[in-house]
Amino acid sequence: MGGTSLRDVQRQQGETVLDREGAVPLYHQIYLALRDEILCGQRPFGSVMPTEQQLSAQYKVSRITARRVLGDLAEQHYVERRRRLGTRVIFTSPAKPIEANIDQAVDSLMALGEGTSVNVISVEHRAATDIIANALKIEEGADVIRAVRVRCLEGTPIGYIVSYVRGGLAAVISEGTLSNAPLLKLLDEAGFHADRAEQTIGAMLADPSLVDALDVEPLSAILRITRTVYDKNNVPFLRTYAHYRADRFNIRLDLQNPSPA
Amino acid sequence: MGGTSLRDVQRQQGETVLDREGAVPLYHQIYLALRDEILCGQRPFGSVMPTEQQLSAQYKVSRITARRVLGDLAEQHYVERRRRLGTRVIFTSPAKPIEANIDQAVDSLMALGEGTSVNVISVEHRAATDIIANALKIEEGADVIRAVRVRCLEGTPIGYIVSYVRGGLAAVISEGTLSNAPLLKLLDEAGFHADRAEQTIGAMLADPSLVDALDVEPLSAILRITRTVYDKNNVPFLRTYAHYRADRFNIRLDLQNPSPA
Incomplete structure (x- = not known):
């Protein structure tokens, strides 16, 4: 819609727009985006996370940055990193579904x-x-x-x-x-x-x-x-x-x- | 429970503990507490808000501070202040209830x-x-x-x-x-x-x-x-x-x- 001052940004889909001039480091911005996907159930228990290479390509960041993201997620017990098997989600939301009409x-x-x-x-x-x-x-x-x-x-x-x-x-x-x-x-x-x-x-x-x-x-x-x-x-x-x-x-x-x- | 480092604080009940040394001004802390009560439906549309005097007594703040709180709520269209009639909630949450089992x-x-x-x-x-x-x-x-x-x-x-x-x-x-x-x-x-x-x-x-x-x-x-x-x-x-x-x-x-x- 023309004339709007609202920025059209890409969120929540692994296309998060990074704020490259902001105070929050890039690795932490990506960490937060991926963590949200895990908590939301978009990345359920046992699912495979993107590789360092994929993250690096997707967010246009260095491999070192991508490694730090996955390392931080592992440290906070959201994912588990295993050689050959890759990185998998190990977090299960404690919330059980309730149902409405x-x-x-x-x-x-x-x-x-x-x-x-x-x-x-x-x-x-x-x-x-x-x-x-x-x-x-x-x-x-x-x-x-x-x-x-x-x-x-x-x-x-x-x-x-x-x-x-x-x-x-x-x-x-x-x-x-x-x-x-x-x-x-x-x-x-x-x-x-x-x-x-x-x-x-x-x-x-x-x-x-x-x-x-x-x-x-x-x-x-x-x-x-x-x-x-x-x-x-x-x-x-x-x-x-x-x-x-x-x-x-x-x-x-x-x-x-x-x-x- | 003894030995816990968790502070037992009074929240969400009109007894919000104010952070008197914090960066957030007292009037704004009280504003946020009351606004939350309105949004939560604890203070529904049409209900009467506490008077300046009541707020002042309840939170142990000056009448000027209490007046500012109610004035800010009015400015943000959460309440309406009318002489004699007092202050009433005019905000209706746009959310309609849904039901679950x-x-x-x-x-x-x-x-x-x-x-x-x-x-x-x-x-x-x-x-x-x-x-x-x-x-x-x-x-x-x-x-x-x-x-x-x-x-x-x-x-x-x-x-x-x-x-x-x-x-x-x-x-x-x-x-x-x-x-x-x-x-x-x-x-x-x-x-x-x-x-x-x-x-x-x-x-x-x-x-x-x-x-x-x-x-x-x-x-x-x-x-x-x-x-x-x-x-x-x-x-x-x-x-x-x-x-x-x-x-x-x-x-x-x-x-x-x-x-x-």
Whole structure:
């Protein structure tokens, strides 16, 4: 969308934009990005981490920097490094899943949409990174559409939302369509009905890109939701990373007895 | 529990301990505490805020400081100040509640309990503040028991949990009993069966007390859960404030179709 001052940055997908002039060393920025992926369940227990060479190529840093990243993750017991076998995730989140009704959750999202406004920042084709490919069960490098939106409440930006769908949905998900209807509604009309979803809810500090997009102080608290939505054939068709300002948004999750006495 | 280096601090109940030597001005510390209460839904839309006089007495600060706090909240559109009518909350969280099965959520909590260890920091009687009184539907100043626990995963503190129950439960909830069984289990055995709960999930920065209790850097990201648990007669019997290290804990919330196609 033209005229916006919001930077379009690449986050949470192994394409984290590094702040090369910032106070935080590059190795620590990459460390934080990978750690987030482990905590989010994007890199589950037992999964193979990128090699030093892959990290070095992906983030355009030296092998020494890449080695330090993996070394620090090992030191904090997130991964285990073994000669020949490579680096594997050894962290298991202590949180066990709880379940909610997806229709109600979709209603809740739609209500959020009605009570707020959305600026479509960008919609563009990308080659799927390993994480996105894994989430959408497609080949790494396959064509995907990446849509970035900022959700506002009474003019104040409260959410920075990055969504991925398969490249074939370009006619359905565009700047034009997203400006007029919620993403889930567009997908539903195109035959992709949300049957179930996996979600992770966590907290993080606002990095420079979120500071910019959400108009918050550096290091403000951010509530993050990572979500993969599946159709009734268990095919994932949407991967979303939502980041909300903690000073303007929280989640109400009520617990009910399914069989009242 | 003797020998612990963990400070027992009063948080989230309108008794926030102010850091009088810290870099953050007192008025801003109180502002943040009250703002959190509004965002959490502890102070819902339309509810009356404390007066300058009450704030001044409660936090032991000057009337000028108290006035600044309420003025800043008004400026950020969290409250509205009106002569004679006083100060009222005008912020509505854009989040609509979603619902999950309480039995499953309790199972999830129990599983978390089994996978982690708990240090009971303190269990003591208190006079209920307005917020606790309101949550437990008792008189302000009534006797309550306040239990503070730290949950550890493989020796690392991950959660700082403050719970309140009515004073009459002193025989059920004590340092001795809590060291041996989960709080919900103790309450269940005493006839308080969790029938439903209201929860708010948000993010915050670690304040000095959490830095201490959770062994994190200042201003680390914290995932916060506020919970009120009700019995089948809709009587609230437990109010809990849980603070988890975002680098070690997140919430898995899966969404399911209740009527599969």
